[in-house]
Amino acid sequence: MQQNIRNFSIIAHIDHGKSTLADRILEKTGAVSSHDLKNQMLDSMDLERERGITIKLNTASFYYSFEGEKYLLNLIDTPGHVDFSYEVSRSLAACEGAVLVVDAAQGIEAQTLANLYLALENNLTIIPVINKIDLPNANISKVKQELMDLIGFQEEEIILTSAKTGEGIEDLLEAIVKKIKAPEGKAEAPLQALIFDSIFDSYRGVIISVRVFNGSLKVGDTIEMMATGKKFEVTELFKTTPKEIKVETLSAGEVGFVCAAIKDIASVEVGDTITLEKKKAQQALSGYKKMKSMVYCGLYPIESVKFESLREALGKLKLNDAALVFEPETSEALGFGFRCGFLGLLHMDIVKERITREFGIEIITTAPSVIYQIILTNDEKILIDAPNKFPNKEKIKQILEPFIRTSILSPTEYIGDIMGLCQDRRGIYENIEYINRSRVNIHYQLPLSEIVYDFFDKLKSSTKGYASFDYDFIGYVPSDLVKMDILLNGEQIDALSTIVHKDFAYQRGKSVVNSLKEAIPRQLFEVPIQAALGTHIIARSTVKALRKDVLAKCYGGDITRKKKLLEKQKEGKKKMKQIGKVELPQEAFMSVLNVENKD
Amino acid sequence: MISSLYVHIPFCQNICSYCDFCKMYYQKKEILPYLRALEEELNQVYQNETIKTIYIGGGTPSCLSVEELEVLFKILEKVKKSPQVEYTIECNFDSVTKEKLELFKRVGVNRLSFGLETTHSRFEDYLGRKIDSNKAKEILSDAKKIGFQNINVDLMYAFKGETLEEVEEDIDFILSLDVSHISTYSLIIEKNTILGIQKEKEISSDLDHQMYQLICKKLKEHGYIHYEISNFAFQGAFSSHNLTYWHNQYYYGIGLGAASYLPEKRILNTRSLSKYKKGQRIIEVENLTTKDQMIYELILNLRLLEGLDLDDFYRKFHTRLEENFPYQKLVNRGMLVIEENHLKIKEDLLYVSNYILEELIYGEE
Numbered sequence: 001m002q003q004n005i006r007n008f009s010i011i012a013h014i015d016h017g018k019s020t021l022a023d024r025i026l027e028k029t030g031a032v033s034s035h036d037l038k039n040q041m042l043d044s045m046d047l048e049r050e051r052g053i054t055i056k057l058n059t060a061s062f063y064y065s066f067e068g069e070k071y072l073l074n075l076i077d078t079p080g081h082v083d084f085s086y087e088v089s090r091s092l093a094a095c096e097g098a099v100l101v102v103d104a105a106q107g108i109e110a111q112t113l114a115n116l117y118l119a120l121e122n123n124l125t126i127i128p129v130i131n132k133i134d135l136p137n138a139n140i141s142k143v144k145q146e147l148m149d150l151i152g153f154q155e156e157e158i159i160l161t162s163a164k165t166g167e168g169i170e171d172l173l174e175a176i177v178k179k180i181k182a183p184e185g186k187a188e189a190p191l192q193a194l195i196f197d198s199i200f201d202s203y204r205g206v207i208i209s210v211r212v213f214n215g216s217l218k219v220g221d222t223i224e225m226m227a228t229g230k231k232f233e234v235t236e237l238f239k240t241t242p243k244e245i246k247v248e249t250l251s252a253g254e255v256g257f258v259c260a261a262i263k264d265i266a267s268v269e270v271g272d273t274i275t276l277e278k279k280k281a282q283q284a285l286s287g288y289k290k291m292k293s294m295v296y297c298g299l300y301p302i303e304s305v306k307f308e309s310l311r312e313a314l315g316k317l318k319l320n321d322a323a324l325v326f327e328p329e330t331s332e333a334l335g336f337g338f339r340c341g342f343l344g345l346l347h348m349d350i351v352k353e354r355i356t357r358e359f360g361i362e363i364i365t366t367a368p369s370v371i372y373q374i375i376l377t378n379d380e381k382i383l384i385d386a387p388n389k390f391p392n393k394e395k396i397k398q399i400l401e402p403f404i405r406t407s408i409l410s411p412t413e414y415i416g417d418i419m420g421l422c423q424d425r426r427g428i429y430e431n432i433e434y435i436n437r438s439r440v441n442i443h444y445q446l447p448l449s450e451i452v453y454d455f456f457d458k459l460k461s462s463t464k465g466y467a468s469f470d471y472d473f474i475g476y477v478p479s480d481l482v483k484m485d486i487l488l489n490g491e492q493i494d495a496l497s498t499i500v501h502k503d504f505a506y507q508r509g510k511s512v513v514n515s516l517k518e519a520i521p522r523q524l525f526e527v528p529i530q531a532a533l534g535t536h537i538i539a540r541s542t543v544k545a546l547r548k549d550v551l552a553k554c555y556g557g558d559i560t561r562k563k564k565l566l567e568k569q570k571e572g573k574k575k576m577k578q579i580g581k582v583e584l585p586q587e588a589f590m591s592v593l594n595v596e597n598k599d
Numbered sequence: 600m601i602s603s604l605y606v607h608i609p610f611c612q613n614i615c616s617y618c619d620f621c622k623m624y625y626q627k628k629e630i631l632p633y634l635r636a637l638e639e640e641l642n643q644v645y646q647n648e649t650i651k652t653i654y655i656g657g658g659t660p661s662c663l664s665v666e667e668l669e670v671l672f673k674i675l676e677k678v679k680k681s682p683q684v685e686y687t688i689e690c691n692f693d694s695v696t697k698e699k700l701e702l703f704k705r706v707g708v709n710r711l712s713f714g715l716e717t718t719h720s721r722f723e724d725y726l727g728r729k730i731d732s733n734k735a736k737e738i739l740s741d742a743k744k745i746g747f748q749n750i751n752v753d754l755m756y757a758f759k760g761e762t763l764e765e766v767e768e769d770i771d772f773i774l775s776l777d778v779s780h781i782s783t784y785s786l787i788i789e790k791n792t793i794l795g796i797q798k799e800k801e802i803s804s805d806l807d808h809q810m811y812q813l814i815c816k817k818l819k820e821h822g823y824i825h826y827e828i829s830n831f832a833f834q835g836a837f838s839s840h841n842l843t844y845w846h847n848q849y850y851y852g853i854g855l856g857a858a859s860y861l862p863e864k865r866i867l868n869t870r871s872l873s874k875y876k877k878g879q880r881i882i883e884v885e886n887l888t889t890k891d892q893m894i895y896e897l898i899l900n901l902r903l904l905e906g907l908d909l910d911d912f913y914r915k916f917h918t919r920l921e922e923n924f925p926y927q928k929l930v931n932r933g934m935l936v937i938e939e940n941h942l943k944i945k946e947d948l949l950y951v952s953n954y955i956l957e958e959l960i961y962g963e964e
Contacts, residue, residue: 522804523954524934524948524951524954524955544805546804546951546954547804547805547807547808547950547951548785548804548807548808548811548950548951549804549950549951549952549953549954550828550949550950550951550952550953551787551953558858558867559844559858559860559865559895559898559899560858560865560867560883560885562898563891563894563895563898565953566898566953566956566957566960566961567961569953569957570957570960570961573957573961
């Protein structure tokens with residue numbers, strides 16, 4: 001049986017048709033009928049709603065018959081939110097092969113490469129697929145050439161598909177069976193099951209996605225988490241086809257879900273190995289490439305009573321988002337909150353969005369910061385993840401900041417714009433690789449702090465959306481940095497401090513006070529805004545006093561309307577944080593990172 | 600207990616670009632059926648109370664023909680009027696005639712309210728209405744001759760491109776008319792108006808505020824008392840009908856789209872003429888808790904320069920305002936003042952009273 005299992009993922013740049021291809025495969029193998037495809041999804045969504053699960057389980061198991069043999073195929077989808085490579089990497093750790101999907105019109109993009117390299121690092125068999133060949137602007141021969149030149153595939157191994165029409169799906173399924181290795185591992189060995197995802201269900205507790213590498217797991221077994229040492233009794237095992245199908249055992253090579261009435265979410269860590277209490281494995285699986293948080297920001301509930309709810313929400317999110325880290329912090333301006341670490345800006349946005357949407361907590365996030373290394377005058381090295389934690393200038397010997405190396409894939413006509421953008425962000429030019437005559441891969445070294453905020457948006461807008469972007473962390477580099485403080489009404493607001501390069505401080509100060517002026521709504525009294533380096537004011541601006549908000553006419557006798565208006569106004573204010581006499585909306589906290597060169 | 604009546608006449612010969620009130624084009628065949636439906640509503644809601652203020656608003660009531668107006672006044676005859684009744688009708692200079700004015704006088708109307716809006720004909724297209732200040736002068740002189748002493752003129756300002764000088768010229772013109780009451784309105788662009796659909800923008804709030812200050816200053820210099828955010832009058836000529844609203848007192852509102860305030864509820868009528876004629880009048884009822892009533896008490900009274908009478912509040916609700924809405928903090932922050940046991944918004948902050956009301960009413964939530 002194990003010989004007939006194939007575990008694979010689909011990897012692609014965003015929008016290259018990964019999900020439709022997955023749907024089509026399920027349909028083709030009869031896991032779901034085309035008619036059911038929709039129904040199925042709706043059904044499971046209802047179920048999800050009922051049980052409070054908001055993210056789908058991302059694995060589908062199905063059978064495929066080839067040359068008289070029946071194969072069990074496990075499609076391990078990367079979770080919905082992909083922050084660069086991290087999420088992909090943990091799914092890949094559970095597979096033996098990966099289908100690399102490239103859009104026939106777009107060609108190879110930055111994330112295609114990044115995901116491919118990850119798959120190669122995991123020693124996966126790669127099946128190259130050019131998808132969307134039905135598109136009128138598909139350029140199959142050009143994309144084929146890219147796959148051959150850039151990655152070194154042979155022309156004959158490239159499969160052409162259209163997830164829309166179904167063309168080529170059969171070829172793809174054949175290739176999966178023929179080329180991807182059956183999982184190794186022994187069913188009789190001690191249990192080693194990799195946790196590659198988990199979610200919280202209010203009825204069943206934590207639901208764990210596992211890939212069994214060795215041994216087997218039965219309902220009723222007492223399992224042990226190798227990292228945390230916590231023990232639980234397995235209450236339920238199931239697979240998804242994508243319907244939930246209960247099973248009695250999960251053996252070496254198989255993928256499935258484990259429930260063990262786990263209520264304490266902290267006992268399950270994605271990347272950990274599950275073993276049996278009675279027959280322990282010698283060592284844990286190597287897991288997957290663990291990513292470190294690159295970007296930190298403060299998360300504060302707008303209503304301070306929601307602090308504990310926020311802690312609980314973050315804990316639940318961490319369950320299937322191991323890269324999220326958080327610890328309590330206090331701000332003079334914002335009160336009690338959490339310092340949270342993220343893989344990148346997209347990751348941060350998703351977490352923020354989920355807290356608001358799934359947990360109903362209105363929050364303010366402070367401007368994201370990277371981690372700085374500071375060498376003190378006594379040669380002690382400290383790590384700082386927030387500008388307001390910077391030590392006094394006199395105590396600092398040297399400041400180092402993280403640098404990254406970019407891969408920016410773009411049509412050649414935008415080279416100038418991209419280089420201009422990188423130059424503005426203190427970039428150090430490395431080189432330009434020509435993928436073919438019309439496309440390049442541009443490499444720059446950039447301070448991470450310069451890309452955490454709006455670099456990606458700027459890149460997209462200056463290349464009409466054609467450029468794609470990825471980066472690698474390369475190390476810490478000494479930089480001439482200073483802390484810039486912001487004063488509102490003459491009071492320093494700790495949550496608005498930023499770290500800036502000395503040479504850019506004046507320019508940055510000016511653009512920050514201006515964007516704060518735009519972001520802060522007029523209030524009853526004038527609000528002076530100042531940017532300062534130490535006690536030295538480098539830029540100033542003013543939010544003018546509110547001049548008019550009254551309704552001159554009371555709509556005849558329809559006064560109900562006036563009350564509704566006030567209620568709406570109140571709702572708007574609930575999204576703002578009162579600091580001293582000033583009310584600040586979320587945008588104000590982000591505007592300190594605005595680097596428009598407005599003059 | 601209920602001593603005010605509002606009567607809505609939704610018809611107009613012309614639709615102004617900014618108008619958000621319930622209105623429709625004048626169509627001869629619609630008028631009498633409408634008036635019959637109005638009569639039916641009056642018969643149903645009116646409980647024979649003595650009425651101290653009647654206000655016929657619109658729309659443009661004066662666009663009805665003399666015969667139609669006679670039918671309207673005949674209907675309103677059954678309303679028992681106090682000897683000191685204030686009886687107002689809204690008019691525009693375009694449609695009102697000497698004959699109509701004489702009719703108003705004859706049936707007991709004693710207050711006229713005219714929409715002048717501006718004297719600058721360059722705004723005709725923008726506002727979508729005729730502007731003729733000579734005609735206005737003529738009509739007002741006729742009205743006075745016929746014996747109307749209590750006259751209001753509406754002034755609008757803050758049109759796109761309007762200058763402070765133009766506003767000043769308008770004020771000077773209105774001053775020359777020597778009327779007892781002046782209402783001024785800064786243009787608000789509402790969603791379902793012609794201007795709103797054309798996505799016109801309001802002028803900067805800074806300039807708007809300057810215009811407002813100019814208006815207040817000039818009118819006060821000429822003996823008008825600034826008694827409500829946008830209303831000015833000579834001593835003794837305050838609008839009793841509007842004071843009913845601002846003092847949060849009950850009133851009947853009959854007609855299409857009209858609003859009523861009755862014990863513990865506010866009612867809004869439909870804007871659909873066909874439904875109204877079928878007697879399906881009510882579209883929205885807001886049932887009021889004591890707290891709601893207190894909120895309205897604040898929203899409305901604080902529009903007045905004299906503010907909210909704290910004793911009146913206690914008499915009405917048997918609890919002190921401070922216990923329900925702790926206002927002292929806002930007094931300390933310079934937003935509110937207490938004078939002679941009245942709570943009021945500081946005069947120079949009246950133009951931002953929404954901000955203050957929100958703090959006062961919802962600040963504790």
